[in-house]
Amino acid sequence: MEFAVLEPAGWENIGDLGLLDTVLQRIEAANPDLTVTRSLFFLKQGKTVSFCGLRRRACLLAILTSPQHPPKVLIDVDHTGLNGLSGLLLCYVVPILLADMAGNLQLLLGSLVDNQGHWDNTIESQFSKFVTIKRMPKLLRMTERAEDEEYLEGWVERLSNELL
Numbered sequence: 001m002e003f004a005v006l007e008p009a010g011w012e013n014i015g016d017l018g019l020l021d022t023v024l025q026r027i028e029a030a031n032p033d034l035t036v037t038r039s040l041f042f043l044k045q046g047k048t049v050s051f052c053g054l055r056r057r058a059c060l061l062a063i064l065t066s067p068q069h070p071p072k073v074l075i076d077v078d079h080t081g082l083n084g085l086s087g088l089l090l091c092y093v094v095p096i097l098l099a100d101m102a103g104n105l106q107l108l109l110g111s112l113v114d115n116q117g118h119w120d121n122t123i124e125s126q127f128s129k130f131v132t133i134k135r136m137p138k139l140l141r142m143t144e145r146a147e148d149e150e151y152l153e154g155w156v157e158r159l160s161n162e163l164l
Contacts, residue, residue: 015078
């Protein structure tokens with residue numbers, strides 16, 4: 001997925017988002033009518049939250065589409081060095097053009113940087129007529145359990161309930 005308004009990041013910048021990517025792949029494999037398009041993008045530069053040490057901070061955007069429902073977008077940011085930032089789930093109430101979705105995501109992610117690593121409630125409320133936004137706290141934060149099949153399958157089940 002390419003959004004001209006967002007700067008793509010290579011997969012080598014995935015940071016602590018690898019577990020989420022793995023879980024999303026499993027959810028897509030288990031649901032043939034679901035398409036999960038995953039991409040990494042850099043946060044805009046300008047604030048310390050834009051960086052993890054010396055490297056740029058990336059975010060994972062997953063667009064979930066199916067013939068039965070309008071699209072959903074899961075947003076999570078590499079949490080290396082951050083505390084308390086939830087992932088976001090955007091549930092569109094009607095189909096949306098990709099260009100309009102890109103503008104929404106750019107606004108949300110830009111405000112996250114401008115707001116020092118906190119989601120901006122004012123920006124979120126601007127979308128309330130066409131999208132429901134749900135916070136997803138502690139989304140796959142136990143990276144030390146990457147090899148724990150029970151942990152991963154628990155998240156597959158939990159996210160499947162949210163995303164489908």
